[in-house]
Amino acid sequence: MTNHPNRPLGSSIPALAELELLHIIFEMETLEMAESISYPYNLLDPEAESYFETLEQEVLAAGWSMEDLSEQGQILSDRVEQLWSSFPSAVEDASVDELSSTLFQRFAARVPQQLLQTIAQRAQQVVSQNLSLADQLVLCVQECLPNWGEDDLQVFARPLAFQMRSPETEVLESTLQSIRADHWTELSEIEQARLSLVIARYAIIHAPHTDDQ
Incomplete structure (x- = not known):
């Protein structure tokens, strides 16, 4: 995982990495809300692609690599699937x-x-x-x-x-x-x-x- 100055020691631990990623995303969402930028819930909207490209670049600029994003995205997906399957x-x-x-x-x-x-x-x-x-x-x-x-x-x-x-x-x-x-x-x-x-x-x-x- 790519290091950056703001990342605490021991951030290789998955739980800390997930928390940091979520923190970054929440910060971005808060900033967008302040700027009256709405989340593109319709992924077919032409503006959705631009939104996610910008978000991806901001996350990468914060020190995350594509490998980091892929790994954490899979962890999150697996967890959501686990919770959803247990619902019935x-x-x-x-x-x-x-x-x-x-x-x-x-x-x-x-x-x-x-x-x-x-x-x-x-x-x-x-x-x-x-x-x-x-x-x-x-x-x-x-x-x-x-x-x-x-x-x-x-x-x-x-x-x-x-x-x-x-x-x-x-x-x-x-x-x-x-x-x-x-x-x-x-x-x-x-x-x-x-x-x-x-x-x-x-x-x-x-x-x-x-x-x-």
């Missing part, structure tokens, strides 16, 4: 957390929190898949009911999915009332399966859908 995951995690909280408020007295978390995660995944409601319900609860086969769960899921053509809240409440209000560990396996599927349907109702985001 962050949004999904936030959605799952919100859905888990909703389920916890409604069912915490009856079902372990980890089970509710699992159902919330699966519900968030299946709502964007082109599957029947019964299949979505089964996928939501399979991990919570390891002793149950898919075909057996479908026996309970299909009627529940069909009944949901009626007002959903009424059907959910009536189905919940038909299951003993004891804690999960006190329920029979059939009651656990039925309760899990009701919770799964509740989760699917409240999960953000793709077209809602």
